[in-house]
Amino acid sequence: MGGDFGTFKKKDTFQVSINALPYDVLSWETISTAQKLERRYDKGFIGGVGPFSEHVQSRPDQLHMAINMDTSSFPYLRLVPQRKSIDATTGGSVDGTNPTYWFAEQDSGGTVYVYMLNGRYAKKLSTNNATLHSTKDFGATAVCGRPVLFEGDWCIPLGAAVTATRLTTIAVGANADSYTAFTGGEKALHFGIGMQEGIAQIIRGGNDSAQNAVDISASAASPSFGDDFEVGDSSLPITDIITVGGRTMICKADAPWYFSIDGGGNAYQITELLDQEGDISSGRQFIGSNSAAHGPYGYYLHTSGIWRILGDNAVPIDPLSEPTFSTLAWKTTTPTQLSETYFGPWMSVATYGRWLYATEEQGGLWYGYINNDGSVRWHGLLFSARGTSMTAKCRVGIVNVGGTVMLYILDSAGLLLQMELATDGSIRHGKANSHGGDNEEGIAIAPQTDFGEPEKLKQVRMMWCYVDNMISANFTINMVVFRDRALTPIKIGDSITGTGGKKEGTPPVIGTSDSFYSCFPALEYSTGAITEANEDPRISQFGIRCVTPTIYRATIPVDSRSQKGRSLSVYGALKKLRNLKNGTSVTIGEIGNDDTWTGYIEDVKEETVTDTTGNPQHRLVVDIARWVY
Structure with missing residues (x-):
């Protein structure tokens, strides 16, 4: 051979x-x-965000992720409604890393103002967020806590070192308001409201001698806070007080507690799943503040997540608590997920109607639809620190101003944003409302797909999308694909700008950089200066077609x-x-x-x-x- x-x-x-x-x-x-294979995303996007792959989708109208986009306005993808911004640092620096509370009040002539409490200051603003009328400085050691409306006055706690006060007279415009200190020098971290034997009570959480103490008084003008009932360990101060289903919930850095103002002032911890020592290190001393109640549900904020409280039951309901949600990092010029550990402590939550808005310190402002059990169908990052002018660390609140529902966001640089919500608390405005902000970016990413052929190599042949009401050249859409979990996408076709209708795009050179086994189809957008009064581009569907050899x-x-x-x-x-x-x-x-x-x-x-x-x-x-x- x-x-x-x-x-x-x-x-x-x-x-x-x-x-x-x-x-x-x-x-x-x-x-x-x-084979010719395709995926169509044409059933709306109301299913929210979360699933990494189409194989774990619970419904066909879900996205993997959406950032700086509105996925709630069926059947469209839209830009976020326009915001009005003001530098709230004039007259005294404010910072969204501190607990922040908002309320509305009117002067004798019926003019309504919005008050924002943050740190040592109370800011008085016009309802259109155009004018900062005045700033009240309560002193260098003051820290504003949760206020309550009691006996016709807003009672404002100022921390363990400064006597609490009442807003007793609303002056016109920039004239000085009148504040009256509590007569007995009472100090408080936070206030709440409760009932005892048919009589309204103001609840004080924390004082100058015991920051974990709770007591009550039937009067704020002549307070008679008596016994100090301890709630949990004395080393952990009370960070908020809210009323949930008629029960007083005391928030602390270790866990939420129920406190009974009847029957001896007993308190018990709702859940023991959290860290018993709590985290009161620098920047973490306010964990639990800006928690919220909504109907029978409480929403307690913690490093470990957003905990939905129903009776004695506590369940985490934030995006990361969903097992199929991925924190895979993406690195693109357009904002996507920020890093492998982009979930920081949750900082604030606000609710109205069936909608919930919450902030965490690494990503920004999340939003979602409240389900019947109090859990949330998350719709993505409404505002991200990347792609907008705001910073990630921020606080959110909602104020009903004369029948108009306003969302407020204060970031760590003192930028205060105001956005009008629909009457149901959503961002699903009519088509006449302006959407988008100047020089912003956003992205909507479909779940990973292998087109049902995971073992076969594929090449992109086309992407398409339908765009309505694209009236300005200051808005640009790019159709892109993340191939095989690559960190940067490839662009499919030319940028879409200026006109609406069905748009199609193909890879610049077929067969060079368009091959993959699985991919994330996505739509990116960017804006210039938004000048049109009715700017509201809307994407009703998009899709991708590929082939196998x-x-x-x-x-x-x-x-x-x-x-x-x-x-x-x-x-x-x-x-x-x-x-x-x-x-x-x-x-x-x-x-x-x-x-x-x-x-x-x-x-x-x-x-x-x-x-x-x-x-x-x-x-x-x-x-x-x-x-x-």
Whole structure:
């Protein structure tokens, strides 16, 4: 044999060339036929965000993630409603890392103002957020807590070092309001409201001698706070007081507690799942502040998540508590998920109607629809620190101003944003409302898809989207694809700008950087200066089409006879064929036919068979992909 590897009869073969080198081929068969595959996202986007992959989607109208976009206005993807902003640091610095509380009040002439309490200051603002009328400084050691309206006055706690006060007179415009200190020098971290034997009570949480103490009084003008009932360990101060289903909930850094103002002032911890020591390190001393109640549900904020409280039951309901939600990092110029650990402590929550808004210190402002059980169908990051002018660390609140529902956001730089909500507390305004902010970016990402063919390589052929009301060239949409969990996307087609309708795009050069096994289809947007009064571009659907290749299998005998008269020896031919691996691009031609085509090596296997005479016969089996669409 002399290393012959067996022989094949020449009549049993035909010839092809691979990279201009001829080979005998024993068999040539099609093992996989090319397919056209597509995914359509045309059922609206009201299902919210969360699932990493389409294989764990609970409904077809879910996205993987949406940032700086409105997914709640069925059937559209929209930009976030426009906001009015004001620098709230004039007259004294404010910071959204501190607990922040808002309320509305009117002067004797019926003009309504919005008050914001933050740190040592009370800010008095016009209802359109255009004018900061005045700033009240309560002193360097003051820390404003949760206020309550009691006996006709807003009672404002100012921390353990400064006597609490009442807002007793609302002055016109920038004139000085009147504040009256509690007559007995009473200090408080937070206030709440409760009932005892048919009489309204103001509840004081924390004081100058015991920051974990709770007591009550039937009067704020002549307070008679009596016994100090301890709630939990004295080393952990009370961070908020809210009323949930008629019960007083005391928030602390370790856990939420129920406190009874009837029957001896007993308190008990609602859940013991959280850290018993609490985290009161620098920047964490306010954990639990700006928690909220909504109907029978309480929403307690903690580093571990947003805990929905119903009776004695506590369940985390933030996005990260959903097992199929992924914190996979993306790195793009357009904001997507921020980092592997982008969930910081939850800082604030506000509710109205069926809608909840919550902030955490790494991402920004999240929003979602409140389900019947008090859990939340999350719709994404409404405002992100990337792609907008705000910072991530911020506080949120909602104020009903004369029948108009306003959402307020204060960030860590003192920027105060005001956004009008719909009457149900959502952002689903009519089409006449302006949407989008100046020089912003956003993205909507569909769940990862392998088009039902996970083992097959694919190439993008087209993406499309339907855009309505695109009236300005200051708004740009890009259709992009994240391939095989790559950190940056490829752009499909030209940027869409200026006009609406159905838009289609194809890869710039087919077959170069558009191949993948699975992908995340996505839409990015960016804005310039928003000048149109009714700017409201809306995307009703988008989709992606891809193809798989036809896979041929060539069985190539390698022996002295097949290589007779050719430039390559048997071993030279073996080496060339063995090196055709890992997607190598090759030029395929049929001998006697001038036509050639580009193929991609899918696999190379070797086998040795025995012929009827008992001689070993060596062959290479080469799988070649051809993109025919």
